[in-house]
Amino acid sequence: MLMATTASTTAGIFLTSVTLEVADPESARLFCTAFGVESRIRLRRSAPHSTGFRGFTLALTVSRPATVDSFLDAAVDAGATVLKPAAKSLWGYGGVVQAPDGTIWKVATPAKKDTGPATREIDEMVLLLGVQDVKATKQFYADRGLTVAKSFGGKYAEFASGGSSPVKLALYKRAGLAKDLGVPDDGSGSHRIVLGGTADSFTDPDGFVWEAAGPAASEAS
Template identity: 75%
Template sequence: MVMATTNSTAAHASLASVTLEVADVEAAHRFYTAFGVDRHISLRASDVRSTGFRGFTLALTVAGPATVDGFVADAVDAGATVLKPAAKSLWGYGGVLQAPDGTIWKVATSAKKDSGPATREVDEVVLLLGVEDVKATRQFYVDQGLTVSKSFGGKYAEFAPGQSSAVKLALYKRRALAKDLGVPDDGTGPHHVILGSTTGTFTDPDGFTWQAAA
């Protein structure tokens, strides 16, 4: 289950792309285009089933609450299910939804009030992996050549983004991530996400698959 890398781990590595495995590529493409995030991900057909929590979320950071509401509304209109309605919290404003293909998305802002009109701009996209041991998995990725940009002990780790991807990679405790998203933490089957690597092909300790990006 641990790595089978094809390139030297001395090389600088980063996340180059994110590919979601879906049952119906055409339907998923329509949804993600309507949602407004199609340029941040790729899609691949897969008929392998999984149940429960897939162990990750994609999080959008936007400018203000009105923009959060706009993205959530567009997603719901296109067929998404709301897992957590957008609401204020200690850290800002945000909501959680599940795409028709099963992928969970979080849309949030640190702003509690709008400083301007709603836009369709995304400030940041983060692929957050739920892992059993943040410290061990962080070290695994360091050994693969990724660079840590933020780290909070065994709770959270974030890696420097690559030049070829607008998506940032971060690690969070699986149980804590599921709780934050409002779902049970149990699940079976594949994660249904493939991470594009700038170096080689490997699988991390929690079963997330990396493949050399084209």
């Protein structure tokens, strides 16, 4: 049985922004606006080489199944491809889509029944990094001042977030994350994502790049 541990202190280093590297920022901006996440991420014009799974997903947690469907329908209308249709599971209800720029988005709720109409409200947004060794990468981040908020053995780890941060950071086994998203776990080249934080620039053991950044704001070209 996996035992969860929870940290009791709060660190001063946080994830403050998420920047997606895209070939066409204007097209990506239109998608993000239609999807309802334009205020939570940044965009940067760049087209580094990458193939296959980029090793991460951005996950939205919402209040009820109707809201999941609303977000997924908006994504498809804006050009996204369905990777996993919305469906009930042991943990709730959710689905997965891939945006035109290649970013994979998961939308889910722990609720299995609707208690009201669909809304456009996001309860939580999480950046899940698929890593080879959760324990080692968790320790790498802890050594740099991030506080571990939750930890489930070598399967999953979640870090404390700053009060103004629109995105929470978590780690998941790469193969397990790919399976959950419905894609093969092979991939190479750039992750095409840059994490902004309240610390100096660095690159983590799985090649995810961090840069010093201020508080998160709307995406930039």
